[in-house]
Amino acid sequence: MRNPALVIAGAALALGLTACGSAGPSGSNNASGSPGGANVKIGMTLSTLNNPYFVQLRDGAQAEAQKAGATLTVTDAQNDASQQVNQVQNFASQAMKAIILNPVDSDAAAPAAKAAQRANIPVIAADRGVNGVEVAQTVASDNVTGGKLAAQELAELLGHKGQVVVLQGVAGTSAARDRGQGFTEGIKAFPNIQVVAQQPADFDRTKGLDVMTNLLQSNPGIDGVFAENDEMALGAIKALGAKAGKEVKVVGFDGTPDGLKAVKAGTMNASVAQQPTLLGQQAVAAAVKAARGEKIDKTVAVPVKVATTENVDEFKID
Structure with a gap:
């Protein structure tokens, strides 16, 4: 059995050193907006889509991307931290302008986030933070x-x-x-x-x-x-x-x-x-701004309410 930490570190190192990768993440789906926003390409890797909460988060993200005129590619990491690192690597090779990262593991996601930042790609952490890395923004529920x-x-x-x-x-x-x-x-x-x-x-x-x-x-x-x-x-x-x-x-x-x-x-x-739909919307809105070099808040707390x-x-x- 391979050591997951070594797999993750190796993939992150490859991301920092190479400008090309695989053709594209399998199982991805795209949401494209108007032609005016075609140059804003955003990659989103979700920890899992086998959970209604993250399906709602994805739907909100796709709706906001359509509204903003951005192109959003969404992948499912299937709760596999190593697979998620590979997805981030693919996003970098596809010249994404920003990456939205919903970590499978908040610690294991750090090398990939750092490598993306070394490639000058801003990272937005969605729903879960990334430990040990100062990402462009963390948008999550309190x-x-x-x-x-x-x-x-x-x-x-x-x-x-x-x-x-x-x-x-x-x-x-x-x-x-x-x-x-x-x-x-x-x-x-x-x-x-x-x-x-x-x-x-x-x-x-x-x-x-x-x-x-x-x-x-x-x-x-x-x-x-x-x-x-x-x-x-x-x-x-x-x-x-x-x-x-x-x-x-x-x-x-x-x-x-x-x-x-x-x-x-x-x-x-x-x-x-x-409010996962709102969270997805805000993550994409932040990603678009970060991709354009605009200033964004380091943290955004989405309110919760007892039902x-x-x-x-x-x-x-x-």
């Missing part, structure tokens, strides 16, 4: 605040007492780290609530089901669940069965269509709703 809101909502649902478990996202991503940090800080305000277990389920619904099933065997008396995204929460709901939303309160994160439907149905009690059974109709569910 995940720490979102984690705190999740803790407060779950505490209210439990009457400020009980035992809870936490389903964690992909280790190494800033989203998982920040949401976990916010929840940990927020739940400290409620000393009668005990976090009895925390385990990664990698932002995946099937893994959320499996992990929750195992946690229930070792912690049969839990009162609440915080899942760091809606996909894991939906898996947990399936594992909980009739207890979901009633005997065991469930709070997710993202506000995806399926998550909001579960909130409306009462099996998920709340979700910290992000509950009382206000879920205010959110877009389709």
Whole structure:
């Protein structure tokens, strides 16, 4: 088995030293705008498109590219950090004017981001930050605040007492780290609530089901669940069965269509709703400005809001 760190470092070095690469990333799709913006070519690599949240982010990006008259090429890294480095390398060889990077791993993405910058290609980090690199802009939800809101909502649902478990996202991503940090800080305000277990389920619904099933065997008396995204929460709901939303309160994160439907149905009690479409739009708008040499803010925080059974109709569910 090859060492992923060596693969990533080698690919990043190749990006810094070569001006040509493969013909183009497989599985990509383009959104082209008006002829006036044909010279603004943007590459976007998403950690995965096997998640409704990132599909919404892509759709927002494509809509903004069409509006701005830019050409956007989107690739799916399939949660493979090495594959994502190769995609960034391909973007550089295609003379992209800017790259939007939604990291599979916030640490592993650093060499690729640095190499792109050495090639004078500005990098916009979307939804997740890139550790150890000062990119042109990081546009993301305020995940720490979102984690705190999740803790407060779950505490209210439990009457400020009980035992809870936490389903964690992909280790190494800033989203998982920040949401976990916010929840940990927020739940400290409620000393009668005990976090009895925390385990990664990698932002995946099937893994959320499996992990929750195992946690229930070792912690049969839990009162609440915080899942760091809606996909894991939906898996947990399936594992909980009739207890979901009633005997065991469930709070997710993202506000995806399926998550909001579960909130409306009462099996998920709340979700910290992000705005992935807006996030995608803002990432492309920043990329266009950076490509033209315009000044942009280093960070943009997209607001989050808690969706509950009382206000879920205010959110877009389709």
